[in-house]
Amino acid sequence: MWKQLLSSYFSFTKKERTGIFILLFLIIVFTLLPFLYPLFIKSKTVDSTVFEKEIATLKIKQQDTANQYVKKNFDEDNYPNYYQPAENNYNTKNKGELFYFDPNTATTADWQRLGVKDKTIAIIQNYVNKGGHFYKPEDISKIWGLHPDEVQRMIPYIQIAPKENTYPQKTYEAKTYDKPKNSPSIIDVNNADTSAFIALPGIGSKLAQRIINFRDKLGGFYKPEQVGETFGLPDSTFQKIKARLSISNSGIKQLNINTATVDELKAHPYIRYNIANAIVQYRAQHGNFSSVADIKNIMLVTEEVYSKAAPYLTVQ
Known part of the structure; x- marks a missing residue:
């Protein structure tokens, strides 16, 4: 049995054997091809000396450009401070006169007496004319052009008057509002x-x-x-x-118990089918009802059923 099974799977014709050998040969060739590739095709050698020379030249040009830009736009010895005047240009020997003053009302002549430069005085006057205000003596340190030593020298002599309220004070009358009373609609x-x-x-x-x-x-x-x-x-x-x-005075719709059918009576929410059928059967046996109260003679009509259904019933 095993021999027959093996022979059925592993017995090949001549053409099949030839195809198997060819397939195995191709598999071996493609497997060894990556290893044989360098033997047949040689990689080109690249000379990097030219590239390195170009990089070195570019670095030299970049350094020359940076040094030239620094020399053109920045002088380390004469670098100005755009927020405070240079220390070298400040005359420590100030010739100004000290006196009590209000920086909000001081005139150009007052600032000149204090020894402030004309350019700085123009900045102060422009600030005040545009609505600026000094609220405390230390506020003058915010003025561009005033040296810290100059500020400290003037601060003890600054007397700022309280700012007057130029806006008219409005008086508001106390108004009482009556809360509207919303009466619910009926x-x-x-x-x-x-x-x-x-x-x-x-x-x-x-x-x-x-x-x-x-x-x-x-x-x-x-x-x-x-x-x-x-x-x-x-x-x-x-x-x-x-x-x-x-409830308005408008009348309600009533059913005539002497003419209504079972379907008409049972359609009313207060009258079930068994009561509607009993009313019709009682009417067939005893004749028409003389009054609505006659339906009390029916055993199924309780006092509760009658009190709820009576307003909707009539004999006319």
């Missing part, structure tokens, strides 16, 4: 539409539509408390809106 439950019910607290569009559908099935409300029987209306919500419900 709606007629027999004539109100969905928008009127939605205006009530806790009533959305779905509840408003349910109230109207319930009203249509009843034939109208005869007392506001019936709204609380609407399916899905929480009692807590009804208690909130109860005081805003009213």
